[in-house]
Amino acid sequence: MIEADGAGADERLRQIEAVTDSALSRLDVDSLLDELLGRVRNLLSVDTAAILMLDEHTQHLVTTATKGIEEEVRPGYRIPLDHGLPGRVVEQRQPIMVEQVDPADLPSPVLRDKGIRSMLGVPMIVGTDLIGVLHVGTVSPRRFSPDDVRVLHLVADRASLASQARVGNIDRTAALALQRSLLPxxxxxxxxxxxxxxxxxxxxxxxxxxxxxxxxxxxxxxxxxxxxxxxxxxxxxxxxxxxxxxxxxxxxxxxxxxxxxxxxxxxxxxxxxxxxxxxxxxxxxxxxxxxxxxxxxxxxxxxxxxxxxxxxxxxxxxxxxxxxxxxxxxxxxxxxxxxxxxxxxxxxxxxxxxxxxxxxxxxxxxxxxxxxxxxxxxxxxxxxxxxxxxxxxxxxxxxxxxxxxxxxxxx
The missing domain is CATH 3.60.40.10 (PPM-type phosphatase domain)
Known part of the structure; x- marks a missing residue:
């Protein structure tokens, strides 16, 4: 069913407001990521959503936040860069949509057990640096629209900035503590x-x-x-x-x-x-x-x-x-x-x-x-x-x- 232009514009505005809500800024990073994934599940009517951050040292994607599979995938789950849809997103630095997922394309056995049939993943980029992947999945076959991609990009951008800020704060705090411990x-x-x-x-x-x-x-x-x-x-x-x-x-x-x-x-x-x-x-x-x-x-x-x-x-x-x-x-x-x-x-x-x-x-x-x-x-x-x-x-x-x-x- 095709929405009227006015209704479609209202829906897109609602989606943007949900992602850019200033109230999110008052949350700590973990709570912000959790809230963003909850909202993206509702906005896109998907069954799972996950954020995976890039660990450049080990060349793995590390599960940082999840919705729909959080009871089964704990933070810290690691996925090699050459594995599944998230790895392809990293390699191509572009959104990837799969309407009928091959089990080999799923990043974890948990998603296979859940019966995920369709997936959409987008890169998380700050400046020119790719720092992670945001992906969503459905148990029913789904053809994701360009609007779905735009919404997921908005969420990825918000999550990227928050995650990068946390990494920067941790980096500065740890460096300062280390340096002070080494100076007499x-x-x-x-x-x-x-x-x-x-x-x-x-x-x-x-x-x-x-x-x-x-x-x-x-x-x-x-x-x-x-x-x-x-x-x-x-x-x-x-x-x-x-x-x-x-x-x-x-x-x-x-x-x-x-x-x-x-x-x-x-x-x-x-x-x-x-x-x-x-x-x-x-x-x-x-x-x-x-x-x-x-x-x-x-x-x-x-x-x-x-x-x-x-x-x-x-x-x-x-x-x-x-x-x-x-x-x-x-x-x-x-x-x-x-x-x-x-x-x-x-x-x-x-x-x-x-x-x-x-x-x-x-x-x-x-x-x-x-x-x-x-x-x-x-x-x-x-x-x-x-x-x-x-x-x-x-x-x-x-x-x-x-x-x-x-x-x-x-x-």
Whole structure:
């Protein structure tokens, strides 16, 4: 039966309102998906509806929400990408309608047992990324109309945005928790030096792979690390955590920063292929009068000397880690006078869009004032305006205490 144009328009409007209802926005994601599937069953008069999300790591579709088969298919049911109608939707990234379903086309034995005869599936896409499949089924043969496809697309779009938002929130929360667990809650108190640090996550790009670390070695040398893993989000934070742990282990075995970074480079190329990182690793001597430094593609430290001279250290910079072109890395040795301050940082501190990096170096140099490490750190952050950076920022300041100051502190 063909509806009159007015009745058809009213029905389409009712369908759109049911899917775009603003009240749905007040639901949590799981409740929203459940409600959407309930509404699509009523709108399309189908017997089953299901949302399957793509797990790119395992190349499976994972059942996330169902209606009509929820008592039989629990969330987490996995379907290989080359299996059934959902797999064909993923491959073609287009709606697929099957009026008479071959049992082999059904994604689960539960649907076969239920006697599903016809199915319609549409891709769930955010931007250019396919993130899942929404499919419906009927126990009676059914020829789905173009209007049915449009309604299912509307539901898929609403479900996609909600699911992607949840994934993004989980990703950011997990990355932030991981990063905070790996950054020192407080810097160690060690003889002869005064230290302070800051970490600010990027405002637009989210959590990333920046980190800093300070540790005392059995030899009484002091290890100083600052690094930046390429990328952002949970993946970069996970790689950062692995590199941080590995470098600590290599530091126990190596008396030369270049050797430790060489081993870390091999670790990245073998176990973290495709990832890049810049790292500064420095070792401060037990008497605190020398610093041995190796730079793997990282920006050089600034040194504020007691005479007021402030300059970037002109040290050789080796290739970043993960490039895949092994070369001999080098360690530089610098004097660390009493009351001198070394400033190490990641590129988010000084780089700005549409600006030469030399401008950032000059701005940092102008912001460094003689004083305690905490004062130097606070002044840099204030004068460089690090409130909502485009990239993550890690900053560490290290001042060598004067002998008189050490004696007073010891007393």
């Amino acid at each position: 809650t407080r810097l160690p108190e060690v003889s002869g030096v005064d230290m302070a640090a800051r970490y600010v996550p990027g405002h637009h790009t989210g959590i990333g792979g920046d980190w800093y670390d300070v540790f005392t070695l059995p030899s009484k040398w002091l290890g100083i690390v600052i690094g930046d893993v390429s990328g952002h989000g949970l993946r970069a934070a996970v790689v950062m955590g692995r590199l941080r742990s590995a470098l600590r282990a290599y530091a126990l075995e190596c008396n030369d920063p270049a050797d430790a970074l060489t081993r870390l480079d091999q670790k990245i190329q073998h176990f973290e292929a495709g990832n890049l990182a810049t790292v500064l690793y420095a070792m401060v001597s037990p008497h605190r009068d020398e610093i041995h430094i190796s730079l793997a593609g990282h920006l050089p430290p600034m040194l504020a000397e007691p005479n007021g001279d402030i300059r970037p250290l002109g040290l050789p910079v080796d290739l970043p880690l993960g490039i895949g072109r092994p070369r001999q890395r080098c360690t530089s040795v610098i004097n660390f006078p009493q009351n001198a301050t070394m400033v190490v940082y990641t590129d988010g501190l000084i780089e700005r869009r549409n600006e030469l990096i030399d401008v950032g170096f000059d701005r940092l140099r102008a912001a460094i004032r003689p004083g305690a490490a905490e004062e130097v750190c606070a002044t840099i952050m204030t004068e460089l305006g690090i409130e909502q950076p485009d990239d993550d920022v890690a900053l560490l300041t290290l001042r060598r205490r004067a002998k008189a100051e050490r004696a007073t502190s010891a007393a």
